Amino acid sequence: DQQVKQNSPSLSVQEGRISILNCDYTNSMFDYFLWYKKYPAEGPTFLISISSIKDKNEDGRFTVFLNKSAKHLSLHIVPSQPGDSAVYFCAASGNTGGFKTIFGAGTRLFVKA
């Protein structure tokens, strides 16, 4: 039962261009959504979150968009930098039979110099 799906295993982008990472979810009971970044041999690092009552949240080069009707969210990185190369996890939190956070499988982003 995959409640949070990241359908693109990988994405390659040129430095300076926009990176768009996508995430779909199935449960409308989620209260908020998060993005984490993970480098090899490290734990995931929190990047940005968005409440289910908002449709956009911005923090520097990172913007998360939420489309509740489509049960879809995306992370935009502008401009992309080589240091952004990592695995990005989408996560959703809410009371889905107990309050918990569910992670997607991740998308590996490659930013080429």
Place this chain on the structure above:
Amino acid sequence: EAGVAQSPRYKIIEKRQSVAFWCNPISGHATLYWYQQILGQGPKLLIQFQNNGVVDDSQLPKDRFSAERLKGVDSTLKIQPAKLEDSAVYLCASSSIGGYYGYTFGSGTRLTVV
């Protein structure tokens, strides 16, 4: 502030052996989580503690996995006996009340069962 500390970083054991992982969360963080991340998948919650009480252990294979958080600070996760499919990275995370600003994860323990 110091991060979430985990040890060991790597562990290789034979199937049917036992293993234990240790986690020290960020000081003052009431909530502690153990996640299992199998290669190619996202982290999956095994158990969540609020102080020293269990909030959610619905996905913990209780016939072989156990966890405790003594005095609401450090935590240990044990597997006994281990199976091949337990090979994964075990991540510990902590948070203050609420998770909207994300969890702080440790670097994880990579377990290989042979």
